[in-house]
Amino acid sequence: EVQVVESGGGLVQPGRSLRLSCTSSGFTFGDFAMSWFRQAPGKGLEWVGFIKAKTYGGTTEYAASVKGRFTISIDDSKTVAYLQMNSLKAEDTAVYYCTRRSGTYLYDPFDIWGQGTLVTVSS
Amino acid sequence: QSVLTQPPSVSAAPGQKVTISCSGSSSNIGNNYISWYQQLPGTAPKLLIFDNNKRPSGIPDRFSGSKSGTSATLGITGLQTGDEADYYCGTWDSSLSNVVFGGGTKVTVL
Numbered sequence: 001e002v003q004v005v006e007s008g009g010g011l012v013q014p015g016r017s018l019r020l021s022c023t024s025s026g027f028t029f030g031d032f033a034m035s036w037f038r039q040a041p042g043k044g045l046e047w048v049g050f051i052k053a054k055t056y057g058g059t060t061e062y063a064a065s066v067k068g069r070f071t072i073s074i075d076d077s078k079t080v081a082y083l084q085m086n087s088l089k090a091e092d093t094a095v096y097y098c099t100r101r102s103g104t105y106l107y108d109p110f111d112i113w114g115q116g117t118l119v120t121v122s123s
Numbered sequence: 124q125s126v127l128t129q130p131p132s133v134s135a136a137p138g139q140k141v142t143i144s145c146s147g148s149s150s151n152i153g154n155n156y157i158s159w160y161q162q163l164p165g166t167a168p169k170l171l172i173f174d175n176n177k178r179p180s181g182i183p184d185r186f187s188g189s190k191s192g193t194s195a196t197l198g199i200t201g202l203q204t205g206d207e208a209d210y211y212c213g214t215w216d217s218s219l220s221n222v223v224f225g226g227g228t229k230v231t232v233l
Binding site for chain 1 (some may be wrong): 127155156157158160162165166168169170173174180209211212213215217220221222223224225227228
């Protein structure tokens with residue numbers, strides 16, 4: 001079965017760091033870009049960033065709201081994508097979703113979504 | 124404030140049709156394919172429509188998509204109670220170098 005599973009969420013104090021993991025299975029991980037989204041309580045979806053497959057350069061793009069604080073990386077050998085979140089703020093509180101971009105074009109859709117992991121930033 | 128604009132809510136009776144609009148600009152919808160996602164209550168989003176009007180395997184043909192200029196539309200016919208969900212449009216914005224989404228539209232079956 002093609003799937004991605006997030007882990008690593010939890011309660012963290014403002015200013016601290018947290019790393020989320022996204023473990024993939026059922027597909028050739030190295031062929032796809034991986035992306036992170038988030039959804040604050042009662043709000044809509046917000047794109048966080050993506051990383052292209054290393055085959056296509058492994059470059060990253062981020063939303064302005066997290067640029068400089070969040071970093072996406074991948075470990076092809078473990079088929080895991082990571083979201084390193086630093087200098088966390090209360091407004092980063094959200095369910096974080098890991099997704100697979102289905103193709104190589106920037107407008108290609110996100111066809112596989114994880115179940116999400118909740119990150120709560122509070123003192 | 125979302126880059127793509129959707130109505131907050133739409134509603135209709137069972138069996139009827141609803142349409143959800145998604146308005147953008149030349150830097151996003153106008154020059155890129157659009158996708159639609161369905162998020163049932165308490166669950167993760169699911170891809171519903173891609174490349175403006177294509178359905179992934181398993182998505183019934185009651186769901187349809189179209190695009191004209193800088194706007195796109197999602198249509199749902201034969202509305203069912205199981206269609207009650209939030210629906211989002213999304214695409215790439217070439218000027219922002221960002222994935223952009225609409226604010227979401229809540230569909231209510233009366």
